[in-house]
Amino acid sequence: MLSVSSLYRSIQTELGAWYDAYHRPLPWRQAVSAYHVLLSEVILQQTRVEQGMGYYHRFIEAFPSVEDLAQASEDEVLLLWQGLGYYSRGRNLRRAAQIIVSDYGGELPRTPEELSRLPGVGPYTRGAILSFAYDLPYPTVDGNVYRVLSRLFALSDPIDTPAGQRVYWALAEALLDRQHPSRHNQGLIELGALVCLPRRPRCGECPVGDYCEARRQGVQEQLPIKQGRTRVLPRYMNYFLVRIEGEGGTRCLIRRRQGRDIWHGLYEYPLIESGEEPLSVEVLSETKDFAQLIACLRSPRFHPVPLATHAHRLSHRQIYASLFLIECAGLTSTPDYQVIAEEEQSSYAFPVLIQRLLDKIR
Ligand code: SF4
Incomplete structure (x- = not known):
């Protein structure tokens, strides 16, 4: 039986190699600047990649730099945002750009504390900017990562309670490949998007399937656990x-x-x-x-x-x-x-x- 540190290292290695070979060449992965990451991550919150792609291209075309976005009117931003829903994201994006220009000389800050000052930048986007754009050793956990981690370690902690979420963030931190944080975090997200699907995960193609506890127990489709449904x-x-x-x-x-x-x-x-x-x-x-x-x-x-x-x-x-x-x-x-x-x-x-x-x- 593997020790915990050997298990983590094996998962990091397999996941990293799989990501290098199979990740999708999404546009924001080609030209990585922190501004591109901010833009893509805010657009992709609650939005599928296929739907968000067109919006990302239109935003980059209309506002090629963070200064351009900071100078845009709210109406211009909302008109481009039209159809994406959750419009506060568009408004916050513009306000964040204004703070980046006024307080940080147009460059996105490199610490979690400073990034937390930006409207609309929560823990996930913060971790994404720090790791994807700057390759700094910070974890990040989105819906895909919650699913992958809950299955990989057969965790029954609910992903929709603060206590449960703390468990997943702590695990993501412990599992993080500190030599390659960008590749590792994006690997977990990509694994959730392409292989460890919400329904019928493709365990036969999974690079970390040999280490997956949910697969071993045959409970993949029962995880992750959510505590409560929102009353509509x-x-x-x-x-x-x-x-x-x-x-x-x-x-x-x-x-x-x-x-x-x-x-x-x-x-x-x-x-x-x-x-x-x-x-x-x-x-x-x-x-x-x-x-x-x-x-x-x-x-x-x-x-x-x-x-x-x-x-x-x-x-x-x-x-x-x-x-x-x-x-x-x-x-x-x-x-x-x-x-x-x-x-x-x-x-x-x-x-x-x-x-x-x-x-x-x-
Ligand atoms: S083996 Fe299956 S359930 Fe486990 S992480 Fe891979 S795809 Fe997900």
């Missing part, structure tokens, strides 16, 4: 496409979302929410918000049958959205909205939910 609450959102006909063409009303709610900073049509319960059209059209909207319009014509409906799942919410049409001849007062030409809408970043509603009526 419904949320009903009723949007109004207000079409204003006039000599200059059709215009519509939009506004920028404020506050700390989802999609903050993105644009939307007038919205009436009915909380966690659906509202009938009759009740909806008798609400104070609806009356206020109608009062701003000249000769409004409300169409009570929605143009489109769409169900949209977020991590904690199941959103049920409806898009209603109101046609009018003009405005009687300035509403709390921007008035824009309908064809200008593509210059504004809307949540993907609204795009889906529009797709359905096109």
